[in-house]
Amino acid sequence: MFKTIADAQWRVPHADIDLTGNDVHVWRASLSAPARTVQRFQEALSVDEVVRAARYAFAHDRDHFIVARGMLRTILGRYLQLRPGHLRFRYNPYGKPALTAGAGYEQLSFNLSHSHGMVLYAITPTRAVGIDLEQVRDEPVCEQIAGRFFTPQEHAGLCAVPSPMRQAAFFTCWTRKEAYIKARGDGLSHPLNAFEVSVGPGAPARLVRTHNNPAEAEQWSMLEIEPGQGFVGTLVVEGHDWNITHLQWTGDH
Incomplete structure (x- = not known):
């Protein structure tokens, strides 16, 4: 099963935004932020998040991590009507985050992905969800990577794409595979060649087998996300008959 969208309609949310049972909200944001905003977000982080941020060798990467986590806390807190710093996270054995059970607030399923200064968040109240984002860039060995990690059918499909479109096709396929294993929650312990997705320009996002x-x-739906020029993304959601809303972070949250 699959869905497609020709042009994602990113809109600024209303103050009283709701998230009901069959809703999936996808937020888009830039990770660029002034120093005062980075500091404000850092103050809302947990000790383990601050420690993780400190491990980054470059300030640019460290700030992006802080902003990504701070915005996640702010967005989730908005749905739950809680202050960002009050949220607590747990992680499964493969590193997928979730809200801590029994902390006095309802559960939300969420996932995030960031690439080269952009971040996407997927949030839903009832379903497993995974999202992946990549900047389309020059990858001279994309065919070799596909030959090593993709299925033979995916590799053949990629090689059949005209050369000028092959980089975008490679990163699109990569996001489809990453979003699926992120939705499952088992990370790269689930081999990338253990399942097949659609490949090629114009091919609707689909989990083939x-x-x-x-x-x-x-059991899964796959949807192509259009984050903006030069980027590709994929959303994978458990089940079908859900409704997507594309939301733009403006900083006024």
């Missing part, structure tokens, strides 16, 4: 459990492919 899963090799270990053929029925699983029908």
Whole structure:
């Protein structure tokens, strides 16, 4: 099963935004922020998040991590009507974050991905969700990477794409595969060649088959996200019959 969108309509949310059972909200934001905003976000982080931020060798990367986590806390806090610093996270064995159970607030499923100064967040109240974002850039060995990590069908499909479009096709395929394993929550312990996604310009985002459990492919929806010029993205959601809303972070939240 799959959905497509020709042009994502990113809009500024209303103050009283709601998230109901079949909703999936995808937020888009820039990670560039003035020093005072970085400081404000850092003050809302947990000790372990501050420690993780300090591990970055370059201030640019450290600030992007702080902003990405600070915005995540702010967005989730908006839905839950909680201050960003009051949220607590847990992580599964593969590093996927979730809100801590039993902390006095309802659960939300969420996922995030950032690339070269842009970040996407996917949030839903009832379903497993994964999202991935990549900047399309020159990758001279994309065919070799695909030959090593993709299925033979995906590799052949990529090689059949005309050369001027091959970089975009490679990164689009990569986001489809990453979003799926992020939705499953098992990270790269799930081999990238254990399932197949659609490949090629104009091919609707689709989970074609899963090799270990053929029925699983029908349990997920895959949607191409258009984050902006020079970027590609994919959203994977458990089940079907859900409604997506594209939201733009403005900093006034």
